[in-house]
Amino acid sequence: xEWRSGRRSGNVVDRRGGGGLRMxxxxxxxxxxxxxxxxxxILVVSWLLGIDPSMxxxxxxxxxxxxxxxxxxxxxxxxxxxxxxxxxxxxxxxxDIWSAIxxxxxxxxxxxxxxxxxxxxxxACGYAQGATGPFYCPGxxxxxxxxxxxxxxxxxxxxxxxxxxxxxxAHEVGHHVQNLLGILPQVHEAQRGMxxxxxxxxxxxxxxxxxxxxxxxxxxxxxxxxVIEPGDVEEALGAAASVxxxxxxxxxxxxASPESFTHGSSAQRVEWFNRGLRSxxxxxxxxxxx
Numbered sequence: 430x431e432w433r434s435g436r437r438s439g440n441v442v443d444r445r446g447g448g449g450l451r452m453x454x455x456x457x458x459x460x461x462x463x464x465x466x467x468x469x470x471i472l473v474v475s476w477l478l479g480i481d482p483s484m485x486x487x488x489x490x491x492x493x494x495x496x497x498x499x500x501x502x503x504x505x506x507x508x509x510x511x512x513x514x515x516x517x518x519x520x521x522x523x524x525d526i527w528s529a530i531x532x533x534x535x536x537x538x539x540x541x542x543x544x545x546x547x548x549x550x551x552x553a554c555g556y557a558q559g560a561t562g563p564f565y566c567p568g569x570x571x572x573x574x575x576x577x578x579x580x581x582x583x584x585x586x587x588x589x590x591x592x593x594x595x596x597x598x599a600h601e602v603g604h605h606v607q608n609l610l611g612i613l614p615q616v617h618e619a620q621r622g623m624x625x626x627x628x629x630x631x632x633x634x635x636x637x638x639x640x641x642x643x644x645x646x647x648x649x650x651x652x653x654x655x656v657i658e659p660g661d662v663e664e665a666l667g668a669a670a671s672v673x674x675x676x677x678x679x680x681x682x683x684x685a686s687p688e689s690f691t692h693g694s695s696a697q698r699v700e701w702f703n704r705g706l707r708s709x710x711x712x713x714x715x716x717x718x719x
Contacts, residue, residue: 430591431656438521443513444546445505445576512576512594513545519595520572522656523602526649530711541565541605543572543598563597565604567613572601586671590664592657596643596702597668603642607635629691634716636692637701640669641714644705652709662706669702670695 524540531538544550549558553568559575566573574597582597583589607613616635620628647665651657670676673695675685685694692698704713 430595430661431654431658432515432518432591432595435518435654435656436521436525437514437517438524438540438543440524440540440542441513441517441520442542442544442571444544444550445509445513446547509576512579515591515594516543516545516574516576516598519598520602522650522654523599523646525653526646527602527606529649530645539570539609541570541572541602543574546573546575547577548575563601565601565608567604567608570605570608572598572605574598574601582668582671586668588664588668588671590660590667592647592661592664593668596647596665599643599646600639602646603639604635606642607638612638632691633693633697637697638714638716640693640698641701641705641716642711644702644707645709645711645714647706648709665702665706666699669698673698 520543524538528538528540544552546557547559549556550573551557552566552571552573554564554566557564557573559577562578562581563572563574565571578597579594582593604613613635616631620631623631643665647657647662672692674692675694678685693701701714701716707713
């Protein structure tokens with residue numbers, strides 16, 4: 430991926446090494462910045478069915494709102510700092526792409542913040558650990574990422590490469606887009622009272638749409654700046670396939686049971702990322718149809 434000449438986002442909060450946060454009062458708030466369906470006229474409101482944010486986020490508990498500050502400097506390797514720099518560039522690219530998409534619909538895109546942390550941190554969605562993987566918290570509109578996950582992505586999931594890493598970031602930003610459009614609060618509300626299997630099935634739809642939104646970003650970023658290099662698409666598709674529920678369950682020695690999927694099968698994740706990548710069109714991402 431050609432990234433070094435890209436714009437660095439100013440919305441990265443660096444908590445690596447601990448510190449850098451203060452907890453405030455208040456319950457978790459789920460809300461969108463635009464309200465209504467907004468530019469995703471692609472979604473039929475009656476299909477905006479729910480998901481428990483803890484299922485998306487891999488976190489539990491509520492907790493107060495979080496005020497963040499940059500952590501005090503600590504000794505870091507050059508490779509880690511380069512990865513943090515890469516993260517700033519990818520986030521900056523998503524800001525540029527989604528701002529243009531929203532502007533074309535007469536809307537203003539509210540940029541999320543991305544929190545880099547080591548091992549564990551707190552969020553408006555509760556206590557988070559790096560072991561749970563990256564997540565987006567609707568309560569504070571922030572993406573949380575332990576850079577150590579990228580090593581796990583390469584070694585445990587067999588999906589190395591910078592474009593695979595960019596896919597992960599773009600997927601989490603896709604959840605932010607869903608939140609701004611009012612999709613996440615609507616689906617959460619609609620899911621109340623559903624049985625677990627039905628809730629899981631709708632969780633899959635939310636996750637696959639975020640995959641598709643990541644593909645839309647990749648398409649438009651390449652059109653704007655030619656970021657995709659040979660082998661990059663294969664890296665992203667490999668990452669999408671590697672985090673499919675069926676593959677993860679089998680790797681853990683479990684039977685792949687679709688009723689317990691929360692993110693989608695490998696084939697589904699590849700397909701929906703590809704749809705966004707091929708089209709560059711948000712309207713191709715209607716995972717709630719049919």
